[in-house]
Structure formats: C-alpha cells, structure tokens
Amino acid sequence: MAQEASSSTSSKTISLKTGDGEIFEIEASAAKQMKTVQRLIDDLGDDITIPLHNVFSKELPKIIEYYKKDITGEITKDFEAEFVKDLNDDEVKVLFLAANYLDANKLFEFLSQNIADRLESKSVEYVRKYFGVENDFTPEEESKLREERAWSFRGIKEDE
Amino acid sequence: MALNLEKKLRLVPNWLELPKDVTSKIIQLLGVVEMVMNARQVCPMWREICKDPLMWKNIEMINCFKSPHNLEKICMYAIDQGGDHVEEINIEYFATDELIKHLAERTRNLRRIRISKCPKISDKVFCEAVKKFSLLEEVELSFNDELTKDSLEAIGQNCPHLKTLKFNQPYKGINCRSYKGYKSNKEALAIAKTMPGLRHLELWGNKLTNDGLVAILDGCPYLEFLDIRMCYNLVMHENLAKRCCDNIKKIRYPNEYIDDHDDDDDDDDFAYEFYCECIVRGSKGMKGRKITYVDFYKFH
Numbered sequence: 472m473a474q475e476a477s478s479s480t481s482s483k484t485i486s487l488k489t490g491d492g493e494i495f496e497i498e499a500s501a502a503k504q505m506k507t508v509q510r511l512i513d514d515l516g517d518d519i520t521i522p523l524h525n526v527f528s529k530e531l532p533k534i535i536e537y538y539k540k541d542i543t544g545e546i547t548k549d550f551e552a553e554f555v556k557d558l559n560d561d562e563v564k565v566l567f568l569a570a571n572y573l574d575a576n577k578l579f580e581f582l583s584q585n586i587a588d589r590l591e592s593k594s595v596e597y598v599r600k601y602f603g604v605e606n607d608f609t610p611e612e613e614s615k616l617r618e619e620r621a622w623s624f625r626g627i628k629e630d631e
Numbered sequence: 632m633a634l635n636l637e638k639k640l641r642l643v644p645n646w647l648e649l650p651k652d653v654t655s656k657i658i659q660l661l662g663v664v665e666m667v668m669n670a671r672q673v674c675p676m677w678r679e680i681c682k683d684p685l686m687w688k689n690i691e692m693i694n695c696f697k698s699p700h701n702l703e704k705i706c707m708y709a710i711d712q713g714g715d716h717v718e719e720i721n722i723e724y725f726a727t728d729e730l731i732k733h734l735a736e737r738t739r740n741l742r743r744i745r746i747s748k749c750p751k752i753s754d755k756v757f758c759e760a761v762k763k764f765s766l767l768e769e770v771e772l773s774f775n776d777e778l779t780k781d782s783l784e785a786i787g788q789n790c791p792h793l794k795t796l797k798f799n800q801p802y803k804g805i806n807c808r809s810y811k812g813y814k815s816n817k818e819a820l821a822i823a824k825t826m827p828g829l830r831h832l833e834l835w836g837n838k839l840t841n842d843g844l845v846a847i848l849d850g851c852p853y854l855e856f857l858d859i860r861m862c863y864n865l866v867m868h869e870n871l872a873k874r875c876c877d878n879i880k881k882i883r884y885p886n887e888y889i890d891d892h893d894d895d896d897d898d899d900d901f902a903y904e905f906y907c908e909c910i911v912r913g914s915k916g917m918k919g920r921k922i923t924y925v926d927f928y929k930f931h
Contacts, residue, residue: 584660590665604673606673608674620672622705
C-alpha cells in the first residue's frame with residue numbers, strides 16, 4: 472500500500488532507474504515535481520525503484536540537479552543561465568523531451584523558453600534543421616510565402 | 632552514422648511526434664514577429680498550428696525599434712488571425728492611427744492594452760476606437776506625445792471594468808524652467824471624473840497639484856496602488872500624506888527613483904527608504920523645488 476505523503480516525505484529518497492539501466496536517487500519532494508514519477512510512486516509505492524523507460528543516464532542527472540535547486544528555492548536567473556550555457560542544441564532537445572515525458576512542469580517551461588530564445592532571429596532553414604522538418608509546401612503555398620517574405624525590409628541574421 | 636544508430640536504439644521521439652500543444656507552445660514563445668515571419672514558413676504543419684486564433688491571444692511587439700520588418704503589417708496580420716480571441720495587445724514605437732482603427736474593426740474582446748512611445752497616434756482616432764473596447768481592464772498609454780486627457784475620458788466613459796491605468800509622461804528635468812512650476816490637473820480630473828472603479832494608477836511625471844491628487848482620492852475610492860513618481864508639483868504635507876497612507880496599500884512618492892529593476896515587493900521599509908532619500912536629496916541642494924519632507928514613519 473502506498474504511504475501517505477506527509478511527514479515521512481521530507482527526507483525520504485526515491486530510486487529512479489533509467490532506460491539504460493542506471494539508478495539515481497532523488498528526494499521525495501523533488502519527485503513530487505515530476506508528475507509522471509509521482510504517479511508511478513502512487514501506483515507502485517515509494518519503496519521500489521521507479522522505472523523510467525524513456526529517460527537515460529545522460530540527461531537524468533541534469534534534471535535531478537535542477538530540481539535539487541528548486542526544492543531549496545534557489546533557482547535564480549543566474550542559475551538558469553549557467554544551467555543551459557554549455558548545452559548544445561541536441562542536449563537541450565533531449566532534456567526538453569525528457570522534461571515533457573516526466574511532466575516536470577517548471578523545467579519544461581524553462582526549457583521551452585530557452586529553445587524559443589535559441590531560435591530568435593534565426594532563418595527559416597535553421598528552424599527546419601533544428602526540428603528535423605521537411606520543407607514540403609506545395610508550389611502554390613510557396614508563392615504565398617514569397618509574398619509574405621516581402622514584409623521584411625532586409626534579411627535576418629546569418630545562421631551560426 | 633553512430634549518432635543515428637544511437638538514436639534508433641534509444642527510440643528518441645521525433646519532434647513531429649510530440650503532441651501539437653507542445654510544438655504550439657514553443658512556437659507561441661517565439662513571439663508575434665517570429666511567428667509571422669518565421670514559424671509560418673517552416674512547414675505546412677507549423678503553418679496550420681499558426682492558424683489557430685488562440686495562438687494570437689496576446690500580441691506583444693516591444694523592443695523592436697531596430698527590427699528589419701514591416702511591423703505594422705505584421706501586427707495587422709496578427710490581429711486578423713486572433714480576431715475576437717485577442718485579449719491583450721502591447722506595442723511600442725510603430726503604432727499608427729491606421730493600426731488603431733484596424734484593431735477596433737477586428738477585435739471585440741480586448742482586456743489589456745499597452746501603447747508606449749508611439750508619437751503617431753492621435754487623440755481623435757484613439758477616442759473613437761476605444762468605444763469598441765468596452766471590456767478593457769488594464770490600460771497603459773505612456774510617452775505617447777499626442778494622447779491627452781481626452782483619451783483618458785474616452786476610456787473612462789467606455790470601459791466600466793477598468794481597474795488599472797498607467798499614463799506616464801516624460802520627466803522634463805529638474806532644472807527645466809518650462810516644467811518647474813507649470814501645473815495642470817487636466818488628466819487628474821479626467822481620471823477622477825470617469826474612473827470610479829480604479830484600483831491601480833500610475834502617473835509618472837504628471838503636472839498635477841494637490842487639488843488634482845485630492846480629486847483622484849475622492850473620485851477613486853477603491854484605489855489600492857498609486858505611483859506618483861516625478862510629480863513634482865505635489866506638496867506632501869501631513870494631512871495629504873496621511874490620507875494617502877490610510878486608504879492606499881502601496882504608494883510610490885514623487886521623489887523615489889525609477890529604475891530598470893523596479894521591484895514592487897519591498898513594502899515594509901519603503902517609507903523609511905523614502906525618508907532617507909529625502910534627506911539625501913535635501914543635502915544635495917535640491918531645496919529649490921517646493922517639496923517638503925515629512926516623516927512618514929508615523930504612518931506605517
């Protein structure tokens with residue numbers, strides 16, 4: 472039977488097992504912030520190792536790092552800037568998708584904004600490459616697009 | 632090659648397999664200019680997402696003074712897409728009378744409007760347009776050279792749900808002779824007369840006198856927040872200060888600084904800080920202006 476989430480959760484840790492078989496510990500209060508994890512705890516109890524099939528050992532520590540700061544109320548703009556500073560586009564993508572899977576709202580919101588920031592003023596082609604998307608407009612649609620591109624007086628900034 | 636294999640093994644989901652609302656979210660965070668000029672051109676699926684009127688609920692186009700795009704055209708497009716779902720519009724620099732007319736024609740459910748630093752908008756057009764915005768709750772018209780108390784009256788008369796008004800004007804300078812001593816209660820009286828439900832009022836750099844302030848206090852009995860920074864014609868003598876403090880939860884006084892990181896959370900000690908600042912300013916020789924320094928300690 473699942474324990475009641477009250478006095479015992481403050482110092483309790485939960486074991487999470489990644490898709491590639493590694494085990495990580497997090498505080499129960501951090502686990503609460505990830506709704507998918509919390510749902511699994513509610514179903515399976517907090518004494519067993521929670522399996523996370525779609526999250527892997529590369530990204531889970533970073534997520535745990537974020538929520539460790541969150542539960543102590545220490546998340547600042549500086550921390551967030553530092554958190555994403557050295558991440559390349561692929562790494563941000565993977566974290567974002569993991570945050571989505573885990574239903575970790577705060578991290579998800581933050582990374583959504585970060586991705587939007589990375590795309591700001593980039594070209595359409597850059598955005599396509601980033602999301603792995605094909606330019607599959609019909610010729611009629613293409614001519615409409617050309618009209619709209621004329622709303623720009625100059626080009627946008629070069630791809631990095 | 633190796634990366635692709637790794638991806639396959641991990642079954643990393645394709646972006647396109649994400650639920651539409653996740654992709655929509657990122658697109659929406661790009662902001663109106665990027666949505667119009669970029670996102671809609673990426674692929675048919677993104678174009679489709681951008682057709683949803685709810686994506687255009689909040690139209691914000693600020694800090695784009697140096698933008699290479701035709702902002703007016705982009706804004707009109709965004710308004711067209713959102714239609715009756717547009718709830719908020721926040722624009723700086725580029726707005727014209729044409730744009731305001733367009734807004735009035737295409738939307739009906741605006742709740743919040745902020746127009747700042749737009750010298751091309753006229754009173755006449757704004758007064759006419761505001762008749763269509765009867766659901767407005769928050770209005771900011773700051774640093775727009777041509778908008779006067781007529782626009783304020785029009786807002787008051789047409790927007791019964793109005794709770795917040797910000798009508799900030801440029802501070803002309805401590806030593807500017809044409810400002811120093813020039814008094815006018817035109818805006819204050821317009822507000823007092825037409826906005827009885829006001830909760831939040833911001834009037835930086837306004838030329839109102841004590842009479843104007845009293846009129847506002849009389850006419851807006853529900854006022855909770857009052858920001859009268861740089862209103863240097865006000866003489867905050869004891870009775871007036873007491874009346875303000877008794878009825879209003881938070882006040883920013885004429886001599887307080889306005890800076891970029893304006894933080895409204897520091898309620899408790901602001902009176903003390905203000906008092907200290909008055910002493911500092913007094914010692915810097917600004918006694919030429921008619922401000923008396925009152926010990927606000929007693930009121931908090």
